[in-house]
Amino acid sequence: MPQHQHNPLLLAAPLPPFADIRAQHVVPAIEHALAQAQATLDEVLRASGTPGWATLIEPMEAMGERLDRVWSPVRHLHAVVDTPELREAYQACLPLLSAFNTALSQNTALYQAYRSFASGPGYTALSAPQRRVVDNALRDFQLGGVALQGAQRERFAAIQTRLSDLASRFSNNVLDATQAWSLSVADEGALAGVPASALAAARQSAREAGVPGLRLTLDLPCYLPVMAYAEDAALRKRLYEAYATRASDRGPDAGRFDNGPLLHEILVLRQEKAALLGFANYACYSLERKMARSPDEVLAFLRDLAVRSRAVAQAELDELTRFAAQEHGVASLAAWDIPYYSEKLKRRRFDISQEDLRPYFPVHRVIRGMFDIVERLFAIRIRDRTDVVTWHRHVSFHEITDADGTRLGALYLDPFARASKRGGAWMDVCRTRMRRGAKVQTPVAYLTCNFTPPVGDQPATITHDEVTTLFHEFGHGLHHLLTQVDIPSIAGIGGVEWDAVELPSQFLENWCYEPEALALISAHHVSGEPLPATLLDRLRAARNFQSGMQMLRQVEFALFDFRLHMEYQPGLDVLALLDEVRNEVAVLHPPEFNRFAYAFSHIFSGGYAAGYYSYKWAEVLSSDAYARFEESEVFDRDAGADFRREILERGGERDALACFVAFRGREPAIAALLRHSGIEPPPAADAA
Numbered sequence: 001m002p003q004h005q006h007n008p009l010l011l012a013a014p015l016p017p018f019a020d021i022r023a024q025h026v027v028p029a030i031e032h033a034l035a036q037a038q039a040t041l042d043e044v045l046r047a048s049g050t051p052g053w054a055t056l057i058e059p060m061e062a063m064g065e066r067l068d069r070v071w072s073p074v075r076h077l078h079a080v081v082d083t084p085e086l087r088e089a090y091q092a093c094l095p096l097l098s099a100f101n102t103a104l105s106q107n108t109a110l111y112q113a114y115r116s117f118a119s120g121p122g123y124t125a126l127s128a129p130q131r132r133v134v135d136n137a138l139r140d141f142q143l144g145g146v147a148l149q150g151a152q153r154e155r156f157a158a159i160q161t162r163l164s165d166l167a168s169r170f171s172n173n174v175l176d177a178t179q180a181w182s183l184s185v186a187d188e189g190a191l192a193g194v195p196a197s198a199l200a201a202a203r204q205s206a207r208e209a210g211v212p213g214l215r216l217t218l219d220l221p222c223y224l225p226v227m228a229y230a231e232d233a234a235l236r237k238r239l240y241e242a243y244a245t246r247a248s249d250r251g252p253d254a255g256r257f258d259n260g261p262l263l264h265e266i267l268v269l270r271q272e273k274a275a276l277l278g279f280a281n282y283a284c285y286s287l288e289r290k291m292a293r294s295p296d297e298v299l300a301f302l303r304d305l306a307v308r309s310r311a312v313a314q315a316e317l318d319e320l321t322r323f324a325a326q327e328h329g330v331a332s333l334a335a336w337d338i339p340y341y342s343e344k345l346k347r348r349r350f351d352i353s354q355e356d357l358r359p360y361f362p363v364h365r366v367i368r369g370m371f372d373i374v375e376r377l378f379a380i381r382i383r384d385r386t387d388v389v390t391w392h393r394h395v396s397f398h399e400i401t402d403a404d405g406t407r408l409g410a411l412y413l414d415p416f417a418r419a420s421k422r423g424g425a426w427m428d429v430c431r432t433r434m435r436r437g438a439k440v441q442t443p444v445a446y447l448t449c450n451f452t453p454p455v456g457d458q459p460a461t462i463t464h465d466e467v468t469t470l471f472h473e474f475g476h477g478l479h480h481l482l483t484q485v486d487i488p489s490i491a492g493i494g495g496v497e498w499d500a501v502e503l504p505s506q507f508l509e510n511w512c513y514e515p516e517a518l519a520l521i522s523a524h525h526v527s528g529e530p531l532p533a534t535l536l537d538r539l540r541a542a543r544n545f546q547s548g549m550q551m552l553r554q555v556e557f558a559l560f561d562f563r564l565h566m567e568y569q570p571g572l573d574v575l576a577l578l579d580e581v582r583n584e585v586a587v588l589h590p591p592e593f594n595r596f597a598y599a600f601s602h603i604f605s606g607g608y609a610a611g612y613y614s615y616k617w618a619e620v621l622s623s624d625a626y627a628r629f630e631e632s633e634v635f636d637r638d639a640g641a642d643f644r645r646e647i648l649e650r651g652g653e654r655d656a657l658a659c660f661v662a663f664r665g666r667e668p669a670i671a672a673l674l675r676h677s678g679i680e681p682p683p684a685a686d687a688a
């Protein structure tokens with residue numbers, strides 16, 4: 001078809017030339033890719049005889065990879081250089097893809113083909129990773145309800161549709177409630193204490209809204225600095241009330257975007273869905289794709305963390321209370337006072353702020369230094385390629401090779417914020433490793449951040465928090481890029497249990513605090529000097545400021561989420577359950593009007609239902625993995641080689657636990673996390 005010849009998404013190029021992709025290419029390319037996928041599926045199902053690896057699994061794996069290779073650049077460009085035309089084309093593709101995927105997961109004939117393969121001699125002859133591919137597919141079919149019959153099947157489909165609608169309404173309510181509220185401040189004096197950067201943003205926001213003076217909103221870049229720095233307690237209280245009651249029956253917009261009814265319906269339907277699939281509750285259903293083996297194991301893990309952290313958290317709160325009383329004459333700390341006095345106390349104790357460190361971290365120095373660090377750790381080489389056309393002049397392209405020059409993978413790095421780019425930082429898959437006969441397709445990743453772009457001829461500099469974010473995302477990137485698995489669904493981050501996927505990312509963050517590593521990533525943008533020892537010491541000391549309180553907060557959210565999905569019955573009082581959890585684990589008790597649960601998008605509209613515990617779960621693994629380097633040295637070559645071979649290269653080809661044990665020589669232990677969080681002291685020998 002001639003019109004396809006100029007569509008870069010349809011060409012068999014190893015990488016799409018992003019600069020040439022136009023919105024009008026998108027829908028025809030996706031339609032074409034879906035038609036190809038359907039043809040593959042039809043062929044697989046038509047094939048006579050017993051289904052085998054080469055006639056069933058391989059074509060299905062290749063089909064999924066091919067479809068994603070066309071869709072991934074579209075999804076990515078929509079996120080980072082969006083235009084109204086591209087967005088329209090993107091939206092037009094979503095229902096096409098969703099219809100195809102739903103039909104695929106409900107395809108009884110395909111499910112039967114997998115089942116008959118799994119029960120035959122072909123399966124027994126497979127390698128362990130190959131068997132895992134088949135097992136994962138069968139599990140996903142079953143969790144997708146393919147085995148249900150008649151009325152149950154229809155009910156399941158209706159629940160799925162309704163749940164996805166409720167999730168999007170839930171997050172829209174949170175977004176709308178956040179945006180609906182604002183506060184105009186005529187006089188800058190009312191914002192005494194707030195940093196200049198936040199004031200400038202508030203002035204800009206007022207200009208854009210066509211109101212005089214400054215405009216405060218509930219967006220985090222405004223909300224957080226006001227809560228941490230505004231001297232006026234009444235102002236902080238107003239913002240806190242508005243924020244803590246978003247999308248609820250309380251507060252300044254009470255009832256306008258109320259998520260209360262949605263939240264209950266979501267919980268009812270999730271339990272019904274789990275019951276249809278034969279699970280006792282939704283928490284059990286959620287654990288099917290996770291490393292944790294049972295609800296009891298998760299509950300015990302969280303409760304143990306709470307018990308161990310409690311004394312430290314209480315001591316931190318006591319210190320804060322004393323500080324506010326003695327230094328500022330505040331008799332009792334309200335919820336809206338905590339961040340404010342915490343910031344003052346932190347400044348007093350460590351004399352350090354994120355802004356102090358910024359001049360030492362020019363972005364390009366940090367990026368090159370980060371590459372140097374992983375080159376040393378994992379014996380790889382990272383080379384800049386300037387001949388690859390990208391979608392923006394700020395985007396760089398880097399190729400990763402093994403010590404012997406073998407090509408391993410490549411990444412696009414897009415560091416700076418700009419209009420038409422979604423906020424936040426993330427790693428996404430451009431292309432996955434896959435073997436086709438003798439040829440191997442190497443993986444490619446997108447690494448996206450939103451750092452402040454360079455102004456004039458000044459180099460762009462970033463805060464230490466942002467350095468950590470970059471390392472975090474690059475850790476995910478290495479998991480995707482260093483994989484040696486040739487089957488897409490278990491290569492890289494594919495098929496890795498949900499609660500273990502943050503292991504490489506959190507692991508790499510640790511090098512942001514190591515003096516030897518900081519020497520590689522820091523250089524004052526004027527003098528070129530590395531971060532001075534005094535600032536380095538303060539940075540390391542401040543790392544665990546109030547970490548006991550932070551730990552309990554995460555445990556509170558995780559325990560609430562998990563119990564909610566385990567215990568929910570129609571009529572259950574969600575707020576009472578949250579109170580119960582707080583009484584068990586928290587040292588801080590928010591005011592009665594707080595409606596945190598009504599805006600808990602992670603669990604009601606994100607993928608974290610009965611899975612919020614994953615953050616801490618994975619941190620046990622990442623802390624304990626890093627401890628092996630502490631026990632020897634931070635650039636220990638053997639430990640680096642083992643981490644690469646046993647974890648990064650393995651992807652999802654075996655259990656996360658097996659990967660960890662192969663690296664560490666034993667099962668994960670919690671001690672390192674507690675020590676790194678300042679909750680339990682290091683052993684006496686280390687302390688000396």
Ligand code: ZN
Pocket residue numbers: 472476502505
């Ligand atoms: Zn992450």
